[in-house]
Amino acid sequence: MRLSDFSKDIEKNVDLSVSKLNDAQKKLNAIVTMIEPDEQIKEVKEKDPALPLYGIPVAIKDNITTKNIRTTASSRILDNYVPVYDATVIKKLKEAGAVMVAKTSMDELGMGGTNLNAYTGKVNNPYDVKRISGGSSGGSAALVAQGVVPVALGTDTGDSIRKPAAYCGVVGFKPTYGRISRYGVIPYASSLDHVGYFTTNIVDAARMLSILAGRDDHDMTSSYEPVDDYEKKLNSDIKGKKIAVLENVMSSIQDERIIQNFNELVEKLEKRGAIVERIQLDDALLQTLLPVYLIIANAEACANHSNLDGVRFGMREEGKDLEEIMINSRTKGFSSAVRKRFVLGSYSLFVENQDKLFRKAQKVRRVIVNEFKKVLDEYDCVMASAASTIAPHPEESVGEKMSDTYLVAENFMVLGNMSGYPSLTLPSGFVEGCPIGINVTAKAFDEQTLLNICKAVEEETGLENVTVEVQR
Numbered sequence: 001m002r003l004s005d006f007s008k009d010i011e012k013n014v015d016l017s018v019s020k021l022n023d024a025q026k027k028l029n030a031i032v033t034m035i036e037p038d039e040q041i042k043e044v045k046e047k048d049p050a051l052p053l054y055g056i057p058v059a060i061k062d063n064i065t066t067k068n069i070r071t072t073a074s075s076r077i078l079d080n081y082v083p084v085y086d087a088t089v090i091k092k093l094k095e096a097g098a099v100m101v102a103k104t105s106m107d108e109l110g111m112g113g114t115n116l117n118a119y120t121g122k123v124n125n126p127y128d129v130k131r132i133s134g135g136s137s138g139g140s141a142a143l144v145a146q147g148v149v150p151v152a153l154g155t156d157t158g159d160s161i162r163k164p165a166a167y168c169g170v171v172g173f174k175p176t177y178g179r180i181s182r183y184g185v186i187p188y189a190s191s192l193d194h195v196g197y198f199t200t201n202i203v204d205a206a207r208m209l210s211i212l213a214g215r216d217d218h219d220m221t222s223s224y225e226p227v228d229d230y231e232k233k234l235n236s237d238i239k240g241k242k243i244a245v246l247e248n249v250m251s252s253i254q255d256e257r258i259i260q261n262f263n264e265l266v267e268k269l270e271k272r273g274a275i276v277e278r279i280q281l282d283d284a285l286l287q288t289l290l291p292v293y294l295i296i297a298n299a300e301a302c303a304n305h306s307n308l309d310g311v312r313f314g315m316r317e318e319g320k321d322l323e324e325i326m327i328n329s330r331t332k333g334f335s336s337a338v339r340k341r342f343v344l345g346s347y348s349l350f351v352e353n354q355d356k357l358f359r360k361a362q363k364v365r366r367v368i369v370n371e372f373k374k375v376l377d378e379y380d381c382v383m384a385s386a387a388s389t390i391a392p393h394p395e396e397s398v399g400e401k402m403s404d405t406y407l408v409a410e411n412f413m414v415l416g417n418m419s420g421y422p423s424l425t426l427p428s429g430f431v432e433g434c435p436i437g438i439n440v441t442a443k444a445f446d447e448q449t450l451l452n453i454c455k456a457v458e459e460e461t462g463l464e465n466v467t468v469e470v471q472r
Helices: 010-028 038-045 088-095 138-146 162-168 202-212 256-271 289-304 322-333 336-349 354-378 412-419 447-461
Strands: 031-034 057-061 099-104 128-132 151-156 171-174 194-199 242-246 275-279 381-385 423-431 434-442
Touching (some): 010 057, 010 099, 010 138, 031 138, 038 099, 099 138, 138 151, 138 162, 138 194, 162 171, 162 412, 162 434, 194 202, 242 354, 256 275, 256 423, 289 336, 289 354, 289 412, 336 354, 354 381, 354 412, 381 447, 412 423, 412 434, 434 447
Parallel strands (some): 057 099, 057 151, 242 275, 242 381
Antiparallel strands (some): 031 099, 151 194, 171 423, 381 434, 423 434
């Protein structure tokens, strides 16, 4: 499903998408709120048909604020929250001619990697509904993979776009930190959060970056770096490009089929003239990725979500006084998984714990990023399998276990969040009828090189525009 395949007949585009959405919801449980398109269609019809997203249906992760449209972040405590403004990325979509058709399910407040703890229930994998979609942007990934919409917005704090992209067999792109404004996005962890999106091909991923990127004075972390025409400059000639394979990840994967798929792809890239070398980072350092991430992310989450108290906005549980209202609202408004993260974050922020936990985690993060930067000073990108398995069944999901087997392979993509470097996952094959993918990360603000290399990968895999409808 390419963006370029859509006609200028807006009603036809949207009606077909809405019909597919209704059918897909029965299968996937990926939608929190359907969006009425009629007023949007009228507005788009008054715009230039040459706009890059003219009349194209788009799905939105439900932590991105939409004016006068319920935005819950898949949390009970925000079940009645209706924002009074649009996020910057929503404004950019509208300016480009897009029509929003649905708000998608996610792990509650972005806190998770499975899409199992959404207030509306599990999101199902479109290739096997008994398996997970991955998270936290699982609803968006599932709808694109099903072929319902060509583009869906997501957010990525640890690997929340790139892991569900692997499990659902689509392109999931997290650009450089600051490349896309986060104004109007309900945060998880401010120093790690990125806005990104899902498509079915690299050309569309390049187009979407040009549409969404750019400085925004409402987000002081957004960058002044110029935005290019990434689609126009796509070039899959990778002769002489230096690619580092992160061997720490590959050596910890136990599924030989995934390893074979990856190795065969590497051989094809070498035949195209790429220089591929296998490198090792310090194993002890990589094994700190998950604990450092959990400390920093959940400490920041505690600060970001202190306003979800049942008093200022959102769902309220009554009590005899203000304190009891807040306790009751937060107890009933958050799932046990989210409350667990708040406990961890609060503990690391206690005055007596800040130096030995929170500040130490920040220092270790800097060491990790410095080591990662040394690699990218020598190579154009770093590559590895995006996940060590196909999408697991819920009871098999690794979650946040400190397993020796999965500690590195299932969590290495957080390198892209700690460093802020652009990182993209795209499909590389199928195992047992389920998708597998690879992840590629490049230097800060070098999205063009990243997209070019990924375009070469896509040409070698032949998995451009693959959805469940196409595959079956």
